[in-house]
Amino acid sequence: MILPVVAGILLNGRGDYLLAQRPPGKAMAGFWEFPGGKVEAGETLRQALDRELSEELGIRVDCASPWMTRQFDYPHARVAVSFFRVLAWAGEPRPCEFQTLGWFDPAGILPEGLALLPANIPLISALSLPPVYGVTRAWEFGEERMLTVIGEVCARGLRLLQVREKSWSLERISDFVQRIRQRTQPWPLRILVNGDPELAQRTGADGVHLPARFLGILKDRPALPWVGASCHSRGELEQAQGLGVDFAVLGPVCPTQTHPAAQPLGWSGFTALRQESALPVYAIGGLNGLALSRAIRQGAQGIAVMRGLEDWGEEKIPQHLCGQGAA
Structure with a gap:
């Protein structure tokens, strides 16, 4: 019982x-x-x-x-x-x-x-996760503009960032991670690299963000301080939990430009899956600044945002939820 x-x-x-x-x-x-x-x-x-x-x-x-x-x-x-x-x-x-x-x-x-x-x-470690998980798109923005945006949003409270530049070489990603660290020195930003654990380790990142396809391949949690995972279904959430990742990103909640063919979960679908998970879960997919409060009410850790990251301001990141190193 x-x-x-x-x-x-x-x-x-x-x-x-x-x-x-x-x-x-x-x-x-x-x-x-x-x-x-x-x-x-x-x-x-x-x-x-x-x-x-x-x-x-x-x-x-x-x-x-x-x-x-x-x-x-x-x-x-x-x-x-x-x-x-x-x-x-x-x-x-x-x-x-x-x-x-x-x-x-x-x-x-x-x-x-x-x-x-x-x-x-x-x-205890989950409590240090902030409410906003930023995702880069330097492949579209250009590196210099992306670095400027990252510096601005870190000054306004961003504390967790995924480098998601899937077409780049290891050398280019490594250089970009170091440039981000230089630009964000005043703030304790955690940087996760999207891809396999070895890629993340070799770039000097704080952790890895696992695409969903890795969840059925890996047998153990990667030996990195922070591990996130992309999930789209109940089965993938269960795989992520079985690996012992620190958090999951679940979506898309709404239609997105990045994955236009993906069927959105909607908030009801997101909530139903989130309720079955023992992980902190970020909502992702077509979300803007107004979605953060709703996501938290729905039980999310917060939201992951790629398009529109440059528009984030202090009023959109509740300071009592900013986690480790909040300004």
Whole structure:
């Protein structure tokens, strides 16, 4: 029997997240976790979240978005934890059940000796993922104009970028990655190269973005700090999860110029697939600045954007969701 559980990830204005230490007398006492608890009979997940955070922290949840669901086997139960990102609440979180509370920086290292519940561990790195994943198109823009755009959007909050120049040689991609690093020195930008893991390693990137065709070929997660994957179906999401990638990009949500023949998922199709995934998932395909809020409400990590990246401004990237190194 799987026990349904909800957990709330409270994010403050700096992007810090709240953890609570389980008090003596509870199962797994002493471990730290995102606040939450069991879903009672007749409750929706959101109703359970609101009740649990009111009971545990004394707050009223005003805005919460579903994020991902993860299953885990504990000694006392098998649980399916539905995690919500809680973006707005009324009241000051306080320990209503004698637990210890603490705020933590996603970009930092947890204090030595702090033991997280196992189901919560994968979410810590996911919390450092920003809401916008930029994708290059220097093949169309030209390198100089693309570098200018990258510098401008990094100054406005972009922290994750995919170099997607599929027709280029290894040498040209490597040179482009280094030029991006020079242009974005003031900001902690993570650069992933679209292609195979060896290509990404040889260019000096921070990670690789796997095209969907690699998901059925690779047997293990590439040995790189960050691994993303392009997915278009339930099967590809399952393959990506099985490889242990850090996040997936799912689409196209809307019609695109890049893949005009692809059948769009629509927001309903995106949400249905996203709900079945235990990965952070970016929406992609024909999305503009107005789509970010909707994507987050639909449970996405955020959106991936190629066309229109140059139009992004600070008002489109919520600072409390910007992740590691947010300005």
